[in-house]
Amino acid sequence: MPDDSATIERLATGTATLADLQHWTWVLGRAQQMLLEHGIHTMEAAELPGWSDPSAFARASTDFWADTMKLWQRFLDPAQAEPGDEPPEHARDRRFKAPQWRENPLFDFLRQSYFLIADHMLKGVDAIEGVDAKQKEQIRFATRNFIDAMSPTNFPATNPQVLERIIETRGENLLKGLENMLADIGKGQLTHTDDAAFELGENIATTPGKVVKRTPLYELIQYTPSTKQVYQTPLIIFPPWINRFYILDLSPEKSFIKWAVDQGLTVFVVSWKSADASMKDVVWDDYVERGQIDAIDTVREMLDVESVHTIGYCVAGTTLAATLAVLAARDEAEKVASATFFTAQVDFTEAGDLNLFVDDEQMKLVDMLSGDGYLDGRYMAATFNLLRGRDLIWNYVTNNYLLGEDYAPFDLLHWNADVTNLPAKWHHSYLTDLYRDNLLVKPGALAIGGTAIDLARVKTPTYVQAGREDHIAPAKSVWKITEYFAGPLKFVLAGSGHIAGVVNPPAAGKYQYWTNDKPAATLAEFVAGATETKGSWWPDWVAWIAAQSPDKVDAKGARLPGKGRVKAICDAPGEYVRTR
Known part of the structure; x- marks a missing residue:
């Protein structure tokens, strides 16, 4: 394959060569296969009754390959392909709002391929039989989080904006992003806003x-x-x-x-x-x-x-x-x-x-994290972030780790990150007595x-x-x-x-x-x-x-x-x- 930096520039600018397209055609096809295989293995590892037969996944996604072939045809021969009807929720997805995701055929294919795989993975979850409603919701929740984590927006090589920023800054955005990421690892919490922008009693919590x-x-x-x-x-x-x-x-x-x-x-x-x-x-x-x-x-x-x-x-x-x-x-x-x-x-x-967070395994985790008689507030913050992972986790991975952008001051997100610790005994009983046992x-x-x-x-x-x-x-x-x-x-x-x-x-x-x-x-x-x-x-x-x-x-x-x-x-x- 040609020099990596030159390839990145051609991908970002829409001037990819035939060799580039052949390589990325293979990559995209392999990515689809890996995602589907991962979905099958995840279901099998969970030992779900409805998935004791691996063919259940195939039966639940019988139209996947037909949809995939239509997508490939639109990519390789758009003049002869059937027009695609993009669901409104795909068109409104803010992760792909940049025009590069539609104007560049390669990234447009990557975007549509991601949606195709995501939709079929969720259909596969809906097709599971032999599990109770709560367990199916847990599987659906885990699947949605996996799908959000695997978005092409989250990786430098598959995000056109990141590729352009790498060229523009000669890679300094990745160094700034690494600095942001290491700082978050150090404090054990994802940063959402400029912490130095707010001070209690000065510009927030100021009512006399x-x-x-x-x-x-x-x-x-x-x-x-x-x-x-x-x-x-x-x-x-x-x-x-x-x-x-x-x-x-x-x-x-x-x-x-x-x-x-x-x-x-x-x-x-x-x-x-x-x-x-x-x-x-x-x-x-x-x-x-x-x-x-x-x-x-x-x-x-x-x-x-x-x-x-x-x-x-x-x-x-x-x-x-x-x-x-x-x-x-x-x-x-x-x-x-x-x-x-x-x-x-x-x-x-x-x-x-x-x-979904109050089953026996989750409660054991809460108890394990509460060794000093209280639960660190960062655990609850991470839990609430997971409920809106696309907005409160991956959005910041893209903007602040990959693009290397500075954190914008936002009082609401400053408050959201200002965590409190919880009494362990009370928190345990709250989850079990109320959420679990009602x-x-x-x-x-x-x-x-x-x-x-x-x-x-x-x-x-x-x-x-x-x-x-x-x-x-x-x-x-x-x-x-x-x-x-x-x-x-x-x-x-x-x-x-x-x-x-x-x-x-x-x-x-x-x-x-x-x-x-x-x-x-x-x-x-x-x-x-x-x-x-x-x-x-x-x-x-x-x-x-x-x-x-x-x-x-x-x-x-x-x-x-x-x-x-x-x-x-x-x-x-x-x-x-x-x-x-």
Whole structure:
């Protein structure tokens, strides 16, 4: 074969010779064969009942070679070939948006060949017989991740943009990419953004406030009012302890906390402590009793009010549901005036791809990684990255390892990488009791401090928000809250997913949300009769909050952080959010 550098340049510029094309024709054909053989061997190694006969793969892909021959004909003799109908999802795939993937026949063939193999591998999984639904979903998930990993965009020799960058920089992009990769290996975590671009209290988590309480489990932050009068009933936000609280206080333009303060709410936020060895015995009871109920009682006493509004985000919403049930069972439900749930689940029968990580082998891995009594937050970060591997893993492999590009500053991704450690005992029971065994929705199956949990006893006015494209807490799963609570409830379906569907300030003018005042038995029925409103759902929520407790008081005394009986400990965002 001719000189490699010259070949690379001809491939990148679309001037490949006959010898180049002959070589790459062989490479592409061999690549197809290797991918198919790997799929067969993977199924055989898994010892799946439906794959005891290797011919099952061939039967599931009987039209593969016919499709392949059509593709080859379009490549070798496009004038005589049948026109190909490219599925919309292929045409929209952002990995192949560069024009080189279509203008250069060689890379166009490589792109289409990749899609062809991927589609047939997934068809092969769908054709598996003799396995239960969960096992088939695990196989489908693993296959999708393998397909994403094998994309030609992920390798220098098969990505035209990388080839062009190699020529342009004389290979320096690969050296810069290697530097990026070695840095990630050193810290044990994939980098998504420029870490130096953000500093807590400087350009993120900047809403003025004070830490007014610190326990071994959490800090309680009270924010400074920005209006002369505030609603009498304060608001406590419980963020997930899997992540840092400042997802709700990014830049001032995106901050839900600042926006809520500006609407006249007295806002408190719980900042959970990142677990260390001292928290090895922390369990769910602690997050309910010593966490949420303690914070509720603290604020009630600080401000001398009978009740508080509450928000629970994701896993903290699941815990809030348990808190409400415990308070109801103890005849203390009046402590909570309302409960809002951001993308939270109580019934985990349709909890999405995270359910694939709670089998016995996965739990053994979690236990093995939790030797000091806590689980390193980087493990959970890697798990969530896998759920969107194409966007959160391979996109950065291509851009920052192969193309050698600098990391762009992005506050949301900075937060995403700012991991927290989890108490091992609690995390294990959370995965097994809730995700695996679904005990929260079984009356009396779980108890907190001896108080049995029955969600049917919850009559607290409730606002439930779900994200239409949420891959962590699917909307169908979040909807199930409506099937258990007994009090007045409003369900809102927001555009976008687990984060952007929540962090969507009105000024941005993005997305939309759906409401439906008529009774609906299912999410599909809700959507069928729903009214769509453009923009953020935040104004709808605050109007709902105001309707629950319309009375206002002057923003003075204890409404000012540190000015009442409880003195301030330090400025927001506090110390726990900085603990690594």
